[in-house]
Every structure is written in structure tokens, then in C-alpha cells.
Amino acid sequence: MLDLGGFALLAGEVLRSLVSVRPSLRDLVYQLYFIGVKSQSVVLITGAFTGMVLCAQAFFQFQKIKMESGTLALVGVSMSSELGPVLTGLMVAGRVGAAMAAELGTMRVTEQVDALRTLATHPVDYLVIPRLLGTLIAMPLLTVEAVAVGIGSAYIVGVHFLGIDATYAWAHMLKYTGKIDIMMGIFKGICFGMIIALVGCYKGMNCREGAEGVGHATTEAVVTASIAILMSNFFLTMALRGLFKT
Numbered sequence: 036m037l038d039l040g041g042f043a044l045l046a047g048e049v050l051r052s053l054v055s056v057r058p059s060l061r062d063l064v065y066q067l068y069f070i071g072v073k074s075q076s077v078v079l080i081t082g083a084f085t086g087m088v089l090c091a092q093a094f095f096q097f098q099k100i101k102m103e104s105g106t107l108a109l110v111g112v113s114m115s116s117e118l119g120p121v122l123t124g125l126m127v128a129g130r131v132g133a134a135m136a137a138e139l140g141t142m143r144v145t146e147q148v149d150a151l152r153t154l155a156t157h158p159v160d161y162l163v164i165p166r167l168l169g170t171l172i173a174m175p176l177l178t179v180e181a182v183a184v185g186i187g188s189a190y191i192v193g194v195h196f197l198g199i200d201a202t203y204a205w206a207h208m209l210k211y212t213g214k215i216d217i218m219m220g221i222f223k224g225i226c227f228g229m230i231i232a233l234v235g236c237y238k239g240m241n242c243r244e245g246a247e248g249v250g251h252a253t254t255e256a257v258v259t260a261s262i263a264i265l266m267s268n269f270f271l272t273m274a275l276r277g278l279f280k281t
Contacts, residue, residue, distance in 0.1 A: 059165065070127070071176060078181050082119065085118055104207055112212050132234060135239055136253045167232040223271055231264075239256070
């Protein structure tokens with residue numbers, strides 16, 4: 036599904052370009068708008084309803100052992116360190132990763148990428164770097180937004196619909212949701228953003244010829260990025276938890 040050798044070569048070129056190339060501010064601002072601003076609606080809806088359903092399910096279980104006031108604490112920890120960054124990454128991968136693969140794939144099929152080379156313009160510098168930087172900047176912000184909306188929605192459901200005591204619920208959430216959970220979510224957002232941008236650009240720039248090749252590249256970009264996000268989330272969780280404990 037993913038040629039690791041070719042992907043590693045692209046990652047190396049991207050790393051060299053990040054050190055030596057200054058991207059166009061106009062391109063970077065457009066990518067921030069396309070990736071960050073235009074992804075807000077799907078991220079907000081996902082975060083809100085995830086927080087609400089998590090609050091309801093946690094309340095129904097905690098009610099059996101008379102621990103209803105701990106519901107918001109569970110939502111806070113889960114949304115900050117796990118569900119917030121993972122679901123945001125999956126939603127952005129479905130929207131932005133597919134768009135990157137389709138756009139670059141179309142440029143490759145129509146030989147626009149080759150035209151850039153004839154004009155002495157490196158395709159990685161001109162096409163990949165602005166998309167990568169835009170994703171790296173936008174993903175942590177979208178993650179924080181999803182977490183905040185999820186916790187706020189859970190608070191509304193828990194306090195106003197399920198009858199949880201607002202003072203104790205909020206106090207327990209602040210007590211058990213630490214800086215570690217928030218930092219984990221932000222760091223995961225950065226890592227997931229890198230995965231989405233690199234996979235989307237790689238699939239687009241290495242797609243097969245024709246409209247069918249662009250379609251395959253788009254589908255493979257979404258599937259590969261989603262699987263990579265889910266797999267890397269486990270290793271990031273184990274590594275970060277172990278790091279913060281030491």
C-alpha cells in the first residue's frame with residue numbers, strides 16, 4: 036500500500052527543503068485557510084458529538100457505582116490525550132489528505148510537475164513544503180478546538196440533561212485532566228499532521244497515469260493515512276506516557 040523506500044526518499048527531500056527553502060507566504064496562507072479554516076465545521080461537529088456521547092456512556096456506567104461527578108474528568112482525559120487528536124486526524128485525513136492526493140495527482144497526470152522541473156523549480160519545494168507546513172500549523176489548533184468543544188458539549192449534556200452536579204464535575208475534570216494530557220494531544224496533532232501531508236503528497240506525486248490512477252491515489256492516501264494515524268497513536272501513547280513518568 037505504501038512504498039517505504041520511496042516514502043523515505045520523499046521525507047528526506049522534505050527535511051532538506053525545510054532547512055534550506057523559504058516557502059512562499061501566499062502559498063502558506065492559502066494552505067492554512069484550506070486546511071485549517073475550511074476543516075473547522077467537520078472538526079467541530081465531530082468533537083461536539085464525541086464529547087456528548089462519551090459523557091452519556093460514562094454517566095450511565097458511573098451511575099451504577101455512585102461516581103457521577105467523575106464523568107467530566109473521564110471526558111476531559113479521553114478527549115485531550117486520545118479521542119481529540121485521533122478523530123481530528125481521521126477527519127482531516129479524509130478531507131485534506133484526499134484533496135492533496137487528487138490535486139497533485141492531477142498535476143502529475145497533466146505533466147505540470149514535469150513542467151516545474153523544466154523551469155528549474157523543485158516540485159517538493161513548490162508543492163509539498165507549503166502543504167506540510169500548513170498541516171503542521173493547523174492540526175494542533177484543530178485538535179485543541181475539538182477538545183475544547185468536546186468538553187464543553189459534555190458539560191452541557193452532563194449538567195443540564197443528566198443532572199450531574201456542576202461544581203463537583205468541573206472540579207474533578209480540572210483535577211484529573213493534567214498538562215500531560217493536553218501536551219500529548221498537541222504533540223499527537225503535530226505528528227498526525229505530518230503523516231497526513233506526507234502520505235497525501237507522496238500518493239499524489241507517484242500516482243499512475245490517467246483518471247483511474249488519480250482515483251486510486253486519492254483512495255490510497257486516505258486509507259494509508261488513517262491506518263498510519265491509528266497505528267502511530269498506540270506507540271505515541273506508550274512512548275509519551277513512559278517519557279512523562281520518568
